[in-house]
Amino acid sequence: MRNISVLDSGSGKQHVSEQIIPVDDPTLPYWRSQLHPIDDYRSSKNLPVECDIAIIGSGMAGVTTAYHLCQQMSEKPSIVMLEARQVCSGATGRNGGHSKVRSISLMKMIKEYGSAKAADFAAFVYEQKYAMKSCVEKEGLDCEFELRRSYDVFLDEGEAKEAKKWFYECLQEQHEWTRECDWIDERNVEQVTSMKGAKGAISVPACSFWPYKFVSQLLAKLMEDKLVNLQTRTPVTTIQHESGYSVLQTDQGALKARKVVFATNAYTGGLCDVYNGKIIPYKGTAVHIVPRVPVSPHLSHTYNISYAPEGLGVDYLNPRPDGGIVVGGGKWTYSQDRSSWFDTWDDSTLLPSVRPHFSSLMQRHFKGWEDSGAEINRIWTGIQGYTADERPHIGEVPGAEGQHYVLAGFNGGGMALIFTSARGVAKMIATGSSYKDTGLPSMFQTTRERLAAADTESYETRA
Ligand SMILES: Cc1cc2nc3c(=O)[nH]c(=O)nc-3n(C[C@H](O)[C@H](O)[C@H](O)COP(=O)(O)OP(=O)(O)OC[C@H]3O[C@@H](n4cnc5c(N)ncnc54)[C@H](O)[C@@H]3O)c2cc1C
Structure with missing residues (x-):
């Protein structure tokens, strides 16, 4: 240094x-x-x-x-x-090439700042995707920009129940942002999201592009x-x-x-x-996964997968138009080894413990991907800026x-x-x-x- x-x-x-x-x-x-x-x-x-x-x-x-x-x-x-x-x-x-506000982030924000400020924040994020869309069209940017829906999927039953209760309370209180979001019921959630073992999900607006x-x-x-x-x-x-x-x-x-x-x-x-x-530099990681041949039907939504409220964390998935998929997260696999990721700006090295988690993620969790032969094509790290x-x-x-x-x-x-x-x-x-x-x-x-x-x-x- x-x-x-x-x-x-x-x-x-x-x-x-x-x-x-x-x-x-x-x-x-x-x-x-x-x-x-x-x-x-x-x-x-x-x-x-x-x-x-x-x-x-x-x-x-x-x-x-x-x-x-x-x-x-x-x-x-x-x-x-x-x-x-x-x-x-x-x-x-x-990064993940993925733009949205997770419902769980809104939940935290409502607790911390109140529902009016959280609503302003959600409106700000929702407006940005249209502002970006206008820019892409006006400037003729060829960057795979797409307005999409995204699923915040809960694999843990307890967390799904809590999320459902909170979402319906917000609906009842007529929070403005709920106009853009839906709860996907536990009866249909596996079919709707294609995720095995899903216990509930919130569908939210998103967009994706090649940053x-x-x-x-x-x-x-x-x-x-x-x-x-x-x-x-x-x-x-x-x-x-x-x-x-x-x-x-x-x-x-x-x-x-x-x-x-x-x-x-x-x-x-x-x-x-x-x-x-x-503003503290900290390291994150993502991968590009490619199936042997594109899986049909195509996953047209993006995802945040929450594995459990405590311990295991969250992954984010951004299916690409060519059938590949960019996935990031896996933080719980290295979070204990703090010096490997916190207060570091070295993105020349990988966080190797995420590789086994990501390598068969699609086969383990997504219907129709079991025999896809999906493999990691590329793995990388990048540096984010953390604030208190x-x-x-x-x-x-x-x-x-x-x-x-x-x-x-x-x-x-x-x-x-x-x-x-x-x-x-x-x-x-x-x-x-x-x-x-x-x-x-x-x-x-x-x-x-x-x-x-x-x-x-x-x-x-x-x-
Ligand atoms: C693995 C990973 C996955 C992520 N996934 C997502 C996601 O899916 N969705 C999402 O919303 N966000 C995601 N993020 C976060 C997102 O990428 C960042 O919030 C965003 O890119 C920040 O953009 P920026 O222009 O502020 O910073 P950067 O893109 O980091 O640009 C800062 C630039 O400043 C340059 N620079 C720094 N110091 C100097 C200097 N002294 N002199 C000259 N140049 C300098 C750097 O080289 C760099 O090019 C992810 C981040 C990572 C690392």
């Missing part, structure tokens, strides 16, 4: 910190099996000397912020995008129109914050920027001190208001949140709007108070 000098935006003082920076040789995800010509591209041989807006990170957050800025600003700003590795080589290129194709094609469009100068393999090592501008240091030289957007998710604490120890309250940090960076913006700390579910969060951040930059005027959920706003309340103790027990 190299040590770097990190700026504390509040006090203006520098101090030495271990650098949380993407490793050079990550595992190869299925989604990065068909690379775009801009994957490894630098728009100019030399790093520009200055720009209006520097965006650090070329994942979903960085690229969609650039997109919305270009949509919203009539006078186009000069934008430089700095990426430590290749385009979309972070979590966005290594790398979405991001790389959108970025290529911005570059074609000369709206973004892309610099891949250019890690930002330090940032000096002066009044009115910031200086970003890289191995390619320095860049002076009037505004900076941290779209660095898990890695944000390595560059921006207020997030050091507040499991909400992202979005908005102006405390201590650098009006100059530094952040959208990071998406935990395990950024695909459902980022596109419209980026629209809000772009609005703040383009028009000087306050966070409140963006319409983003208040629970996402990054504030000193929220950061101070982020109790590191809870990281130890909850993650």
Whole structure:
């Protein structure tokens, strides 16, 4: 690890910190099996000397912020995008490709924030899929985007009963989000979901897409129109914050920027001190499973499978249009070995204990897959950003208001949140709007108070 000098935006003082920076040789995800010509591209041989807006990170957050800025600003700003590795080589290129809010997450949220805030959150997620669909169609992105349904399946009888009771209570209380969801009764659930031993399920709205194709094609469009100068393999090592501008240091030289957007998710604490120890990098894993020949009928919905309330956790499944399937989760197989996954940003190694769980998962759990010969085609890891309250940090960076913006700390579910969060951040930059005027959920706003309340103790027990 190299040590770097990190700026504390509040006090203006520098101090030495271990650098949380993407490793050079990550595992190869299925989604990065068909690379775009801009994957490894630098728009100019030399790093520009200055720009209006520097965006650090070329994942979903960085690229969609650039997109919305270009949509919203009539006078186009000069934008430089700095990426430590290749385009979309972070979590966005290594996830499940699956966007939804799990009913169980809503249950937790209602308990923690009340039903009105949970309803706002659900509405925010539901609206995002239509916003993404419009973008895919308007920009002609060929990324297998599809509006889908998703089953939250419960294999444990006790958990299914509890979920059913809770769902019907919400129905009775006329929670707005229940208009989009249905309970699948225990009598029919195996047939409806194709899952052996299912004890109940909630059907919820979702969408799926090929995240790398979405991001790389959108970025290529911005570059074609000369709206973004892309610099891949250019890690930002330090940032000096002066009044009115910031200086970003890289191995390619320095860049002076009037505004900076941290779209660095898990890695944000390595560059921006207020997030050091507040957004914790943690490793997750996914696989691509392929049957010998595509199984018919095709699984047209996505899944979250809950094995039991305690002990075993949750998997997520995203059937691909070609008959393959991307599956992630399996956390209980390695969670005891904390140093292998928590507070690490090394996605160059696998979490080998998940392999036996995933290798026959389809045969064990899905009707019609018993003789499919389904096998793991590819297995990989990626780094997510954990926050104590499991909400992202979005908005102006405390201590650098009006100059530094952040959208990071998406935990395990950024695909459902980022596109419209980026629209809000772009609005703040383009028009000087306050966070409140963006319409983003208040629970996402990054504030000193929220950061101070982020109790590191809870990281130890909850993650
Ligand atoms: C295995 C796995 C499965 C997942 N499954 C799902 C899922 O099914 N659904 C879902 O909603 N979410 C899922 N997630 C989470 C989701 O992928 C993330 O929330 C989302 O991709 C975050 O996007 P981002 O753009 O903020 O971050 P990233 O995609 O990680 O982009 C950050 C970028 O910043 C760059 N960077 C970092 N530091 C620097 C620096 N100093 N200088 C220059 N560049 C830098 C990185 O290289 C990276 O490209 C999963 C994540 C993983 C790892």
